[in-house]
Amino acid sequence: MQKNDWFLFVCFLLSLLLAAPQVHGSVPFPVSPPAKKTYKIAAEWALPPFSYVAANGSLTGASIDIMEKIAAYNNIVFEYIPMDLAQAEKELRAGKIDAIAGLTYSARKNKMFDFSDPYFTMSDTLIVPNKKRNSIRSMSDIRNSHVVLQNREAVVESLFNLRHTNLTITDNQLSGLLALLQGRADVFIGNKWTADVYLQHFKQQDSFAVLEIVVEPADFAIAVRKGNDPLLNVMNKTLAVMKTKGEISAIINDWLTPGFAVQINRLQHFIQLLMIVLGATACILLFIYIWNQRLKKAVQERTKELSTLNGYLQEQRQQVADRDAFKEQILNNIHTGIVTFDLDFSLTSSNSRAEEMLHSSREAPLSIQHSPLLARIIAHDKDIRDRKEKRDDSLTKLEINEQEEWKVIYYRLLTLYDAQKRQTGYLLSMTDRTEEKRLEQKLIVQEKLHALGQLVAGIAHEIRNPLTSIKTFVEVMPDKYDQPHFRQAMMEYIPAEIDRLNAIVTDLLDYARPRSPSQEKYPANALLSSLLTLLRVTVEKKHICMEHIVHEDLVFYIDPQQIRQVFLNLLLNAIDAVEQQPTKKIIVTVERESAVTGKVTITDTGSGIAPEQIKRIFEPFYTSKHNGVGLGLPLSYKLTKENEGDLRIASGPGQGTTVTVLLPLYTQEDRLHES
Numbered sequence: 288m289q290k291n292d293w294f295l296f297v298c299f300l301l302s303l304l305l306a307a308p309q310v311h312g313s314v315p316f317p318v319s320p321p322a323k324k325t326y327k328i329a330a331e332w333a334l335p336p337f338s339y340v341a342a343n344g345s346l347t348g349a350s351i352d353i354m355e356k357i358a359a360y361n362n363i364v365f366e367y368i369p370m371d372l373a374q375a376e377k378e379l380r381a382g383k384i385d386a387i388a389g390l391t392y393s394a395r396k397n398k399m400f401d402f403s404d405p406y407f408t409m410s411d412t413l414i415v416p417n418k419k420r421n422s423i424r425s426m427s428d429i430r431n432s433h434v435v436l437q438n439r440e441a442v443v444e445s446l447f448n449l450r451h452t453n454l455t456i457t458d459n460q461l462s463g464l465l466a467l468l469q470g471r472a473d474v475f476i477g478n479k480w481t482a483d484v485y486l487q488h489f490k491q492q493d494s495f496a497v498l499e500i501v502v503e504p505a506d507f508a509i510a511v512r513k514g515n516d517p518l519l520n521v522m523n524k525t526l527a528v529m530k531t532k533g534e535i536s537a538i539i540n541d542w543l544t545p546g547f548a549v550q551i552n553r554l555q556h557f558i559q560l561l562m563i564v565l566g567a568t569a570c571i572l573l574f575i576y577i578w579n580q581r582l583k584k585a586v587q588e589r590t591k592e593l594s595t596l597n598g599y600l601q602e603q604r605q606q607v608a609d610r611d612a613f614k615e616q617i618l619n620n621i622h623t624g625i626v627t628f629d630l631d632f633s634l635t636s637s638n639s640r641a642e643e644m645l646h647s648s649r650e651a652p653l654s655i656q657h658s659p660l661l662a663r664i665i666a667h668d669k670d671i672r673d674r675k676e677k678r679d680d681s682l683t684k685l686e687i688n689e690q691e692e693w694k695v696i697y698y699r700l701l702t703l704y705d706a707q708k709r710q711t712g713y714l715l716s717m718t719d720r721t722e723e724k725r726l727e728q729k730l731i732v733q734e735k736l737h738a739l740g741q742l743v744a745g746i747a748h749e750i751r752n753p754l755t756s757i758k759t760f761v762e763v764m765p766d767k768y769d770q771p772h773f774r775q776a777m778m779e780y781i782p783a784e785i786d787r788l789n790a791i792v793t794d795l796l797d798y799a800r801p802r803s804p805s806q807e808k809y810p811a812n813a814l815l816s817s818l819l820t821l822l823r824v825t826v827e828k829k830h831i832c833m834e835h836i837v838h839e840d841l842v843f844y845i846d847p848q849q850i851r852q853v854f855l856n857l858l859l860n861a862i863d864a865v866e867q868q869p870t871k872k873i874i875v876t877v878e879r880e881s882a883v884t885g886k887v888t889i890t891d892t893g894s895g896i897a898p899e900q901i902k903r904i905f906e907p908f909y910t911s912k913h914n915g916v917g918l919g920l921p922l923s924y925k926l927t928k929e930n931e932g933d934l935r936i937a938s939g940p941g942q943g944t945t946v947t948v949l950l951p952l953y954t955q956e957d958r959l960h961e962s
Contacts, residue, residue: 325364326385326518328354329378332369333461335484336542337389337407337507340369349542350389353406354509356534357525371458373438376400379512386518392506393440401513403522405506406535411442413498414467414475414482420496429474435463436476442503446476461485467495476502480543626715627703632665635712644696644719660696663687664717668700695724753784804846804929808953811841811877811885818854819875822862831862831871838878841885842953849926850950853934856919857889857946863912864893864944880949887948896938904936 330338330346338348346367358365368384378384380399391409392402415423423429426449435455436442446454457463460477464485467475475482479497486492509526511519529535618625624641628634637645645658667685687694698717705711760777767773819835826833843850858873865871872892880886896904900911905924910917927934931951938944 325366327368327383328365328386328388329368329370329375329384330354330388331372331375331459333459334389334478334481336480338369348389349407349539350507352538352542353526353529353535354388356529356538357522360525360528361521363521373458379510382512385511385515386522387510389507390510391439392508395440396510399513400510401515401519402506403509403511403519404526405508406526406530407507407539408504409478409507410504411436411439411476411502412479412482413500413502414464414477414479414486414495415473415498416467417494417496419473420498423474423498423500425500426502432473433471434474434476435466435472437463439503439505442476445503622718624715624717624719626661626717628713628715630710630712632713641717644717660687660694664696664698664700664715668698693721695720750788753788756784757781804849804926806844806846806930808842808844809847809850811843811887812837814843814847814851815854815875815877815887818851818858821855822858825862826873829862829866829871831865831873833873834875836874836876838876841877841879843885843950844953845930845932845950846926850930853923853926853948854887854889856923857948860919861889861891861893861944861946864891868892868894879952883952883954885950885952887950889946889948890943892943895940895942896936896944897940901936901938 330348330350332338332340332346334348336348338346338350341347346369351367354365354367357363367388370378372387372390375384375387375390376396376399379387387400390396390400390402392405396402413423413426413429426445430449430452433453433455434446435457436446437460438456438458443454443456446452455463455466455472457466460481463472463475463477464482466472468489468491482497483492486495486497509522511522526535618638619640621638622640624644625636625638626634626641626645627636645661664685668683671683682697682699685696685698687696696717697720698715701714701716702710703712703714760781763773764777815835819833822833858875861873865873870892874888874890876886876888876890878886878888896911905921906917907921908917924934927948927950933949935947935949936944937947
């Protein structure tokens with residue numbers, strides 16, 4: 288036997304010796320007995336060996352013997368009433384009985400009753416047929432089984448959390464065990480002592496196995512009515528005295544293991560003799576040896592832990608240094624200037640870009656007083672915050688134009704906090720966008736000049752053609768005016784060319800002259816129906832199939848005249864696109880895009896648009912038609928945008944064209960705006 292095993296064996300013998308009842312002397316009993324009185328005590332009638340109805344009809348068992356001891360100590364009388372636990376709890380709440388002997392403690396029951404100190408720890412286990420004992424090793428193995436048990440809250444709750452388990456709850460353990468014996472259940476959950484008694488009573492101990500699986504142990508105590516402190520105090524004080532004298536252990540052992548007390552007495556005498564001879568010396572030597580070994584092992588473990596910790600700290604220190612170097616490299620190589628201040632706006636740190644923007648160096652001290660740009664930024668931010676025109680995290684633009692120097696600075700001033708959310712200072716991030724703005728202005732000027740050149744060239748080209756026709760008629764008028772067919776041709780062509788010039792000028796004015804739309808609510812169906820009716824003759828004449836699909840009644844918030852012009856241009860373009868195609872079909876679909884946006888889609892089966900043409904499709908005077916002006920789509924796009932909408936075109940060669948128009952819907956906010 289190893290030395291550790293010797294130590295455990297000796298400690299076990301010591302514990303038995305100390306737990307043995309003392310035969311010399313007695314502990315003084317502190318309880319002053321109350322006046323003799325009869326109390327009604329309920330107990331389970333079918334829970335052997337703790338409480339059950341004997342052959343003579345009276346209650347007996349370990350719990351009853353303990354109650355009898357309490358009655359004898361306190362000169363009181365207990366009248367025992369056999370009941371099911373559910374009935375006993377109901378009777379106790381109603382005040383028809385004074386206590387329940389042998390009730391398992393739970394948090395819910397503690398709210399209804401007052402519990403004495405526990406005198407036993409009750410734990411349930413699994414009782415199964417012998418054929419299943421090898422297949423069930425834990426609670427998880429009883430899934431898909433029919434389980435029967437007494438209504439004990441902790442056990443029932445844990446089983447409810449076990450899925451695919453069929454539960455049957457009984458009023459007492461006898462009913463549950465009978466269900467198992469009769470084959471109406473697969474598993475019975477109950478305390479093993481009661482199960483052993485009934486299995487032996489029904490001579491089934493060889494057919495069923497009591498597994499060593501502990502299920503939800505709970506304190507076994509005496510319950511009294513809530514607020515009955517005098518009776519509860521009597522119970523607790525008497526139980527304490529009985530525990531000290533070993534009487535409760537003796538009663539429990541007599542009922543659970545008959546003959547156990549005799550064996551304990553013999554063993555106690557043997558232990559006493561053994562301890563006199565070897566106890567003191569063996570315990571001291573063994574304790575010193577084990578303590579020395581443990582100290583040696585603990586020192587070795589501590590030394591190893593300190594060595595590991597030292598290495599870990601060195602590694603962490605290096606990682607921190609690497610992270611600091613990494614962060615410093617990032618801060619010094621980004622295009623944004625970073626400056627930090629304390630609460631008094633004294634500079635605490637800055638990166639290379641900030642020093643470059645503020646015309647400072649690491650050798651010279653950087654401060655607000657020595658940097659006009661920094662002082663200007665701080666003053667500008669304070670002025671905006673005083674006027675409450677800025678959010679804390681917003682990006683602010685500062686434009687400086689003085690002393691023949693123009694600068695555009697975008698900055699953000701944020702508050703810094705420590706780990707306890709206390710303000711420690713400020714962080715300023717700033718970016719110099721001066722060169723970008725100069726380049727942007729140059730590009731805008733170039734784009735305007737380019738657009739102006741295209742506009743002038745387009746106007747000249749479009750106006751030259753009608754003027755040439757009119758000039759030709761005027762030049763030959765002296766020679767051919769007398770000819771009737773000439774006058775007829777002149778009356779036909781000259782007004783047409785003049786109308787063409789007027790249309791060019793009108794479209795140009797509509798495109799160039801801004802006019803705020805007059806928005807109002809207008810049904811989408813009415814808007815498109817009027818246009819389709821207007822174009823019906825043209826569509827039928829050209830044998831074009833036009834479908835109009837409306838998913839729901841939508842009401843737009845638009846300028847009807849402007850949007851009618853948009854859809855007229857788009858539908859005319861679609862008609863021109865499919866006119867020469869073998870399949871002539873146009874589909875107009877109206878549906879909801881979102882809660883505040885409607886969508887109108889015009890899809891045609893035309894030849895499609897090349898990618899290089901898509902890029903220029905909204906440019907003024909750009910057109911692929913022989914008789915087109917090139918202002919229809921730019922004007923339509925402009926009118927759609929003015930009505931808070933959007934116009935999108937998707938197309939490809941040989942794939943047809945889909946034009947999507949997004950328009951605002953009439954909402955509650957629009958109603959409030961109108962009112």
